[in-house]
Amino acid sequence: MKRILNILGQGLAYLAFALVIGYFSSQPTYHPFEAGQALVKLSISHAGQRKQACTERAVDHQRNIPTTARKLMDCPRERHPVTIKLMIDGKAVFDATSKPSGLSNDGRSLFYHRFPVKSGTHEIKVQLFEAEISQGAHYKFAQNIELKAGDIAVVGFNPTAKAIFFK
Amino acid sequence: MLKNIQLPLQAVLLKFEGWFDNPFGPEWNPLRHLGALSFFFFWVVAVSGVYVYIFFETSVSGAFQSVESLTHDQPYIGGIMRSFHRYASDAMVVTTFIHLAREFVMDRYRGVRWFTWFTGVPIIWLLYASGIGGYWLVWDELAQYLMIASAEWLDWLSIFGEPLANNFLTPEAFKDRMFSLLLFLHIAIPLFLLIACFIHVVKISRPRINPPKGLAIGTLIMLTVLSLVKPAVSHGPANLDKVVVNVELDWFYAIAYPLFDMWGAGALWLIALTLSIFIACLPWMPKLTFQEAAEVDNLNCNGCSRCYADCPFGAVTMQPRTDGRPYPRIAQVDPDICTSCGICVGSCPTATPFRSQEMLITGIDLPHFRLTKLRADTDASLDRLPDVLPEGAPRIIIYGCDHGIDVDKIESANVVVTSLPCIGMLPPSFIDYILMKEKADGVLLTGCREGDCYHRFGIHWTEQRLSGERDPYLRKRVPKERVWTCWGAVTDNAKLKQQIDDFSTHLKNLPTSQEAAE
Ligand code: HEM
Ligand code: SF4
Ligand code: SF4
Secondary structure (H helix, E strand, O other): OHHHHHHHHHHHHHHHHHHHHHHHOOOOOEOOOOOOEEEEEEEEEEOOOEOOOOEEOOHHHHOOOOHHHOOOEEOOOOEOOEEEEEEEOOEEEEEEEEOEOOOOOOOOEEEEEEEEEEOEEEEEEEEEEOOOHHHOOOEEEEEEEEEOOOEEEEEEEEOOOOEEEEO | OHHHHHHHHHHHHHHHHHHHHHHHHHHHOHHHOHHHHHHHHHHHHHHHHHHHHHOOOOOOOOHHHHHHHHHHHOOOHHHHHHHHHHHHHHHHHHHHHHHHHHHHHOOOOOHHHHHHHHOHHHHHHHHHHHHHHHHHHOOEHHHHHHHHHHHHHHHOOOOOOOOHHHHHOOOOOOOHHHHHHHHHHHHHHHHHHHHHHHHHHOOOOOOOOOOOHHHHHHHHHHHHHHHHHOOOOOOOEOOOOEOOOOEOOOHHHHOHHHHHHHHOHHHHHHHHHHHHHHHHHOOEOOEOOOOOOOEEOOOOOOOOOHHHHHOOOOOEEEEEOOOOOOOOEEEEEOHHHOOOOOHHHHHOOOOOOOOOOOOOOOOEEEOOEOHHHHHHHHHHHHHHOOOOOHHHOOOEEEEEEOOOOOOOOOOEOOEEEEEEOOHHHOOOHHHHHHHHHOOOOEEEEEEOOOOOOOOOOHHHHHHHHHOOOOOOOOOOOOOHHHEEEEEOOOOOHHHHHHHHHHHHHHHHOOOOHHHHHO
16 A cells, blocks of 8 residues: 555656646747847948058068068058948937957957837838948948848848848 | 755755655655756766767758658657657756755755865756757757857857857858757767766765666656657747747746847846856855864774775775885875765774773774764763663663754653764764663664765665674674664654654563573
């Protein structure tokens, strides 16, 4: 009798454990994204302009350097930060400046952001500044796009075509 | 302060754990095998993982379908293996965290145990990385959600150059090469987890890394039934052109993802790192200091190595002898890992109360609680017992230990108490000594709950010494029916009272030594 009770008791303990595992391994359901919305992802990795243009090196500077290592031009590698502005339906939703990556500030500036929007047609405008804002935008993009619920659209930069694109 | 947190939690834990003692018995009580159960679940995950891997297709386009066909087209075995893989992983999270909490509540993580605790922290990270990495491979909507969120979380560190999340921007961006990397991670990280688990127990002598058979079988039956009733299934296939709106999260592994969505990557890094550092530093908040370490006496140690075999913390090593005595080796104690439990004293053949010297010099002894003191305390306790009791009530001496049942207020006219650091410190010759003197009619040994000795092996060795399986054993001439044990936690006072009553009745019905002689 006691043996049967023990087995029952153990079964009960295992049952409780299995219920906890079985339930929480998939429940409650989670909604990471509001139904009926779409998502615009801005992902641009773009190098800003060099801060200083290359200059010819003075001849006396070259004297101590072996001939094979001589460089005629001096090109400081540091780049400008890049600024991107994004407007959706005339409203500025993003305006950020990103430092160049890399230890000597010579890499690309990285942007990655998400913007949930209602499904429907939207006017997307993007401006990209490779240097100071005062110089004006180097790349511009404007388009009306239609997004269905759940769609993901990506704003990116195509380095070969040298243009902002939308997909 | 710390005790104020630990003690109430301990009371709850012990109560809860006590319920499991009935159906499972103290030996199978799952709450006393949490580390071993975690190991066991790891093996289940590993074996089922190998099976699932055989049918897995490592490509963005093929992975989802291969898992689907494993689940639905293989009669039972594939589906069960997949479910085993998932549910054993989940179970491992549960047992690991209860294991961690238990070690904390029972105060078994400070002092010499710091290393074991400290190395547990990377285990948690590796466990999570293993589990979440597994969910990516299915490449369903859940995988997509977890993958992108994980990439965005890691990108916050900006150490990868190009954001990792760019690999998942569009269906074209996600390449098979990346997928192979994910598979590689899901094999490599669990391997590191296994290595970390072994490092975790490397400083524990005789770690229990396998659960008792009964528990292993019960667990496998449970997993099988769960796998049949609720097989693990996938979400719809991933589609990087579409947002994931609903996910049936595995909350054991993915609990941090909703927090990530709410608070962002920076906050989550802060929480994860602060929590990890906090947990890792707990053994020093505050630090646990033990009494002085055990000392070896060169003249009395004959190098029998019993203390070396019995020390539960591996603090004793046997060294070559240099003092010219005719034994090849001598015991040496590493004071940094000695907990002053005295179990080595209980094992030493020189530790006997029968010698007539005032000072008992033993091969190994505790400076703060010498064997001489144990004998003096025992004698003093026996002196408190009357020579004859009215109504012939039997006289009982109880040995209590610092961590088990609270014996403080249990003394009465016919019951006396002596305490020692761990019941494993008691050389069985003391029982002989007491019963020979005929000052007490029975000896009751107490300690922690069975299978749960604070000093790990105090109870186990005591049981073996009493039953003659382990040196030094209780001599044959000792009437075993006059020696009882009562194992229980601090909170088990009622059990002790009951045991004393039962023992008294039992002793009363035994013939006295004169009667026995006649
Ligand atoms: C997969 C995860 C883990 C496994 C498989 C595991 C396994 C084990 C095993 C087998 C033991 C030896 C038990 C014994 O023989 O008494 C042990 C002890 C211990 N574990 Fe873990 N463990 C895990 C995670 C953790 C974590 C996350 C922590 C805390 C941060 C932790 C803290 C401890 C401590 C403090 C001990 C020492 C107990 C003692 O000396 O009495 N463990 N573990
Ligand atoms: S048990 Fe005693 S005699 Fe034997 S090695 Fe240890 S200290 Fe020496
Ligand atoms: S007192 Fe305990 S920990 Fe220290 S050496 Fe002896 S048995 Fe080992």
